[in-house]
Amino acid sequence: MKIENPNPFQWHFAERASQMQSSFIREILKVTQQPEIISFAGGLPSPATFPVEIMKEAFDKVLSDSGKVALQYGPTDGYLPLRQWIADSLSTGGAKIVPEQVLMVSGSQQALDLLGKVLIDEGSKVLVETPSYLGALQAFSVYRPNFVSVDTDDDGLVPSSLHDVAAGARLLYALPNFQNPTGRTLSVARRHELVETCARLNLPLIEDDPYGALSYKGDPLPKMVAMNPDGVIYMGSFSKVLTPGIRLGYVVAPLAMVRRLELAKQAADLHTSQLTQMVVHHVIKDGFLEKHIPTIRTLYGDQCQVMLDAMAEHFPAGVSWTKPEGGMFIWVTLPKHINAMELLDEAIKQKVAFVPGSPFYANEPQTNTLRLSFVTVPPERIRAGVAILAKLIADRM
Amino acid sequence: MKIENPNPFQWHFAERASQMQSSFIREILKVTQQPEIISFAGGLPSPATFPVEIMKEAFDKVLSDSGKVALQYGPTDGYLPLRQWIADSLSTGGAKIVPEQVLMVSGSQQALDLLGKVLIDEGSKVLVETPSYLGALQAFSVYRPNFVSVDTDDDGLVPSSLHDVAAGARLLYALPNFQNPTGRTLSVARRHELVETCARLNLPLIEDDPYGALSYKGDPLPKMVAMNPDGVIYMGSFSKVLTPGIRLGYVVAPLAMVRRLELAKQAADLHTSQLTQMVVHHVIKDGFLEKHIPTIRTLYGDQCQVMLDAMAEHFPAGVSWTKPEGGMFIWVTLPKHINAMELLDEAIKQKVAFVPGSPFYANEPQTNTLRLSFVTVPPERIRAGVAILAKLIADRM
Structure with a gap:
C-alpha cells in the first residue's frame, strides 16, 4: 500500500543549507564536455597520465594477499x-x-x-x-x-x-x-x-x-x-x-x-x-612516483609552453597573464572593461570554453579575469582555441 | 631553516568541535582486538562473507575496460x-x-x-x-x-x-x-x-x-x-x-x-x-547478491541461534534479551541494579568483551543494558563466552 500524502512535504532546511551553491565550474563543465568544444575550463588532470596497468596490478596484488583486511x-x-x-x-x-x-x-x-x-x-x-x-x-x-x-x-x-x-x-x-x-x-x-x-x-x-x-x-x-x-x-x-x-x-x-x-x-x-x-x-x-611524476611534468610543461607561446603570438596588447612554473593553470587579466562572463558566452558559441575569474574571489571579484587549463587539450587545439579567444578579446578592445 | 615557535599555538576550535567524542565502541575495539579475547563487542561484518575473488575480478575488468574513466x-x-x-x-x-x-x-x-x-x-x-x-x-x-x-x-x-x-x-x-x-x-x-x-x-x-x-x-x-x-x-x-x-x-x-x-x-x-x-x-x-546474501543470512542466523541457545541455557532468571530475526545484534537487559559498564571491566579480565548499552541512548541511559554481536565469533567461542558472561552476571544477582 502506498499512502498518498495529502500535504506535500514542507522541508525545513538548516540555515547553512540555504547558502550552499553548486560550484560554478562543475556547472560549466556540464556545458563544455561536448567533444567539439575546445575546453580550457577543466580542472581535471590528464587521463593520459593515469598509470592504469600499475593500478590494476596493485589491486590484484593487494586483494590476493590481504583481501579480507583490505575489504573490512x-x-x-x-x-x-x-x-x-x-x-x-x-x-x-x-x-x-x-x-x-x-x-x-x-x-x-x-x-x-x-x-x-x-x-x-x-x-x-x-x-x-x-x-x-x-x-x-x-x-x-x-x-x-x-x-x-x-x-x-x-x-x-x-x-x-x-x-x-x-x-x-x-x-x-x-x-x-x-x-x-x-x-x-x-x-x-x-x-x-x-x-x-x-x-x-x-x-x-x-x-x-x-x-x-x-x-x-x-x-x-x-x-x-x-x-x-x-x-x-x-x-x-x-x-x-x-x-x-x-x-x-x-x-x-x-x-x-x-x-x-x-x-x-x-x-x-x-x-x-x-x-x-x-x-x-x-x-x-x-x-x-619518482619515475612517474617527471612524465606528468613534461606533458604539462610542454602544453603550458604551447599555450604561452600562442598567447604571446595572438593576444592583443593590454592583456596580461601569469607564466606558471608548474601545475595546471594560467590566469589571464583582460582590460578592466571586458567582462569575462560575457566573453564566455561568446566563446562558447565559437566552441571554446574557459572559467571566468569571478567565482574565485571570496569578496569583491575582478570580473576581467579568467582561468585557462591546458593539461587535457592537445597542442594543435590549444593553438586553435587561443587564436579564437584572442580574436574575441580583440573585438572588444 | 626550521623556525622555533616561541609561543606554542593556542588553537581556537569551533564550538561544535568541543562536543566531538570518539565513538565508545571504537575505543572498546582497540582493547578487545587481541586474539585471546572472545569479543561480542564488534559491529563488523564477518570477513568470511567477503567475496574477495569476485571483487578482484571486477576491479580487473573495470580497470581493463574503462580504466581512464574509472580513475578520473x-x-x-x-x-x-x-x-x-x-x-x-x-x-x-x-x-x-x-x-x-x-x-x-x-x-x-x-x-x-x-x-x-x-x-x-x-x-x-x-x-x-x-x-x-x-x-x-x-x-x-x-x-x-x-x-x-x-x-x-x-x-x-x-x-x-x-x-x-x-x-x-x-x-x-x-x-x-x-x-x-x-x-x-x-x-x-x-x-x-x-x-x-x-x-x-x-x-x-x-x-x-x-x-x-x-x-x-x-x-x-x-x-x-x-x-x-x-x-x-x-x-x-x-x-x-x-x-x-x-x-x-x-x-x-x-x-x-x-x-x-x-x-x-x-x-x-x-x-x-x-x-x-x-x-x-x-x-x-x-x-x-541474490546468490550471495543467502549465504550471509545462513551464517549469521546459525550463529545467532547458537548464542540464543547458550543464553537460554546459562543466563540466570531476571535477565532478558531480544530474539532477532535478522541482522547482527542481540540486546540484553540485566536486572536494574547491575551496571553493564562495571560488568565489562570484570568481563575483560576474563577475556570476554561486549558493548555496554549506555552510549546508545541520546538522553537518559539504561545502564543495565548491553549489546552482543555474534557474527565474527565461531560457535564454540560463542558458547564459552556466553557461559563466562552468565557466571559474572549470576555473581552479581
Missing part, C-alpha cells in the same frame, strides 16, 4: 604504512613529521570540510588569498564564516598584509605552489616570512599543496609545514600525481589539531577505503 | 548505472523511485553527516529511537541538535508516541530492520502507522536500512520509502551485503532534498570513488 572496516586515521610514508616524505630540512600527525582523507576536499568543521563558527574570520581555490571557499562557506581577502601579487600572498587583518582570524588558507586559479608560486623568501608572521600572530596556516610536485623544471620549493610543523596544517593529495578518481588525500597537522580532525572524520564517514590506501601504498612504496 | 574525477551524484540499479531495486509495491533521487555516498555514515548538515541547526529538535544507533547520534551531534527520545517496545518504535514530541522536529531517525543496537524489527502494521503519522505531522522520516537484507528467514519486510517516497529518506549500504572497506552507501530522497544533499556532498568530498561504484555495479548487475 579500518581505522579512522588511516593505513599506518601509508601514513608513515607520507610522514617520511614530508620530514625534510630538519623537520620531523611523525605518522600520528597524518590523517588520511577521501580526497583533500574532505580535509577542507573537516577543517571548516573544527575551526569555523558562524561569523568566524577566515583569511584567503585573492583569488583563491573555489572548492575551499565552497567547503568553508558551509560553516558560514566571514571571509577576508589577503593581498596577493606576482610572488603570491603578501605576508605583511596580514597584520591589518589577522586579529581574531581562525585560519589563513594558502595554496603556495602553482596556485589554483592563478598558477602563481609563493617565493621562498615569502614562505619564511609567512610562516614566521603566522606563528607570531597565533594564526593557523593551512598549506594546501595538490600541485607542489608538478614543477616543470627544478626541484619543488620548500614546504612551509617543514618550517614550522607546530603551526602549519598541510594538505596533500594523490589526485594530481596518481589518479583523482580513487579519492585519496591527507592532512598533516600538529597532534592537538589532527586528533580533532580525526574525531570529525569518524562522524563524517568512519574512514577512507582501506583497499585504496593499501593499493596506493603498494604502488608508491618502492619509488614509482 | 566523476559526478557528485554518482555513477548512473548503479543509481539506476538502486532505484529499480527500491521500486516495489507500486512505488516508483527514479535514479535522480539516488545520491551515492562514501558509506552510509556519510549520509548521516550530510543529513545533519542540511537539516539540523543548533538546538533543532531531532527525534531518535530509544536506544538508537551510536554513529547516528555522533554524526548529528556535530550540528548540536536537541535530541528527543521516542518510545520503543518489542515491536520497535511506537508511532503514537510521536504526537507529543513531533512539533517543530526537523527529522525522525529510525532503523526499522534488526536495529543496531537492539536487533528489533518494526512490525509491518507499525510501518504503515509510522509513515502516515510522519506525513500528517510533516515530519521527515529517515529510514536507515543497513541490515534489511539480512533476514534469517522469510522475505524482508516492506520498506517505508516505498510507502511514501515523498516523505521518507532512505539510507542503504553495501557494507553488510558485500564489503564495508570499500565505503559505499547511498541515500534516496525526494528531489528537493536530494539536491541539497548533493550540494553538501560536493563541498564535503566532491564525489565518491568512480572506480568503486563501477566495480560494485559490475559485481551486482547480473544478480550476484
Whole structure:
C-alpha cells in the first residue's frame, strides 16, 4: 500500500543549507564536455597520465594477499604504512613529521570540510588569498564564516598584509605552489616570512599543496609545514600525481589539531577505503612516483609552453597573464572593461570554453579575469582555441 | 631553516568541535582486538562473507575496460548505472523511485553527516529511537541538535508516541530492520502507522536500512520509502551485503532534498570513488547478491541461534534479551541494579568483551543494558563466552 500524502512535504532546511551553491565550474563543465568544444575550463588532470596497468596490478596484488583486511572496516586515521610514508616524505630540512600527525582523507576536499568543521563558527574570520581555490571557499562557506581577502601579487600572498587583518582570524588558507586559479608560486623568501608572521600572530596556516610536485623544471620549493610543523596544517593529495578518481588525500597537522580532525572524520564517514590506501601504498612504496611524476611534468610543461607561446603570438596588447612554473593553470587579466562572463558566452558559441575569474574571489571579484587549463587539450587545439579567444578579446578592445 | 615557535599555538576550535567524542565502541575495539579475547563487542561484518575473488575480478575488468574513466574525477551524484540499479531495486509495491533521487555516498555514515548538515541547526529538535544507533547520534551531534527520545517496545518504535514530541522536529531517525543496537524489527502494521503519522505531522522520516537484507528467514519486510517516497529518506549500504572497506552507501530522497544533499556532498568530498561504484555495479548487475546474501543470512542466523541457545541455557532468571530475526545484534537487559559498564571491566579480565548499552541512548541511559554481536565469533567461542558472561552476571544477582 502506498499512502498518498495529502500535504506535500514542507522541508525545513538548516540555515547553512540555504547558502550552499553548486560550484560554478562543475556547472560549466556540464556545458563544455561536448567533444567539439575546445575546453580550457577543466580542472581535471590528464587521463593520459593515469598509470592504469600499475593500478590494476596493485589491486590484484593487494586483494590476493590481504583481501579480507583490505575489504573490512579500518581505522579512522588511516593505513599506518601509508601514513608513515607520507610522514617520511614530508620530514625534510630538519623537520620531523611523525605518522600520528597524518590523517588520511577521501580526497583533500574532505580535509577542507573537516577543517571548516573544527575551526569555523558562524561569523568566524577566515583569511584567503585573492583569488583563491573555489572548492575551499565552497567547503568553508558551509560553516558560514566571514571571509577576508589577503593581498596577493606576482610572488603570491603578501605576508605583511596580514597584520591589518589577522586579529581574531581562525585560519589563513594558502595554496603556495602553482596556485589554483592563478598558477602563481609563493617565493621562498615569502614562505619564511609567512610562516614566521603566522606563528607570531597565533594564526593557523593551512598549506594546501595538490600541485607542489608538478614543477616543470627544478626541484619543488620548500614546504612551509617543514618550517614550522607546530603551526602549519598541510594538505596533500594523490589526485594530481596518481589518479583523482580513487579519492585519496591527507592532512598533516600538529597532534592537538589532527586528533580533532580525526574525531570529525569518524562522524563524517568512519574512514577512507582501506583497499585504496593499501593499493596506493603498494604502488608508491618502492619509488614509482619518482619515475612517474617527471612524465606528468613534461606533458604539462610542454602544453603550458604551447599555450604561452600562442598567447604571446595572438593576444592583443593590454592583456596580461601569469607564466606558471608548474601545475595546471594560467590566469589571464583582460582590460578592466571586458567582462569575462560575457566573453564566455561568446566563446562558447565559437566552441571554446574557459572559467571566468569571478567565482574565485571570496569578496569583491575582478570580473576581467579568467582561468585557462591546458593539461587535457592537445597542442594543435590549444593553438586553435587561443587564436579564437584572442580574436574575441580583440573585438572588444 | 626550521623556525622555533616561541609561543606554542593556542588553537581556537569551533564550538561544535568541543562536543566531538570518539565513538565508545571504537575505543572498546582497540582493547578487545587481541586474539585471546572472545569479543561480542564488534559491529563488523564477518570477513568470511567477503567475496574477495569476485571483487578482484571486477576491479580487473573495470580497470581493463574503462580504466581512464574509472580513475578520473566523476559526478557528485554518482555513477548512473548503479543509481539506476538502486532505484529499480527500491521500486516495489507500486512505488516508483527514479535514479535522480539516488545520491551515492562514501558509506552510509556519510549520509548521516550530510543529513545533519542540511537539516539540523543548533538546538533543532531531532527525534531518535530509544536506544538508537551510536554513529547516528555522533554524526548529528556535530550540528548540536536537541535530541528527543521516542518510545520503543518489542515491536520497535511506537508511532503514537510521536504526537507529543513531533512539533517543530526537523527529522525522525529510525532503523526499522534488526536495529543496531537492539536487533528489533518494526512490525509491518507499525510501518504503515509510522509513515502516515510522519506525513500528517510533516515530519521527515529517515529510514536507515543497513541490515534489511539480512533476514534469517522469510522475505524482508516492506520498506517505508516505498510507502511514501515523498516523505521518507532512505539510507542503504553495501557494507553488510558485500564489503564495508570499500565505503559505499547511498541515500534516496525526494528531489528537493536530494539536491541539497548533493550540494553538501560536493563541498564535503566532491564525489565518491568512480572506480568503486563501477566495480560494485559490475559485481551486482547480473544478480550476484541474490546468490550471495543467502549465504550471509545462513551464517549469521546459525550463529545467532547458537548464542540464543547458550543464553537460554546459562543466563540466570531476571535477565532478558531480544530474539532477532535478522541482522547482527542481540540486546540484553540485566536486572536494574547491575551496571553493564562495571560488568565489562570484570568481563575483560576474563577475556570476554561486549558493548555496554549506555552510549546508545541520546538522553537518559539504561545502564543495565548491553549489546552482543555474534557474527565474527565461531560457535564454540560463542558458547564459552556466553557461559563466562552468565557466571559474572549470576555473581552479581
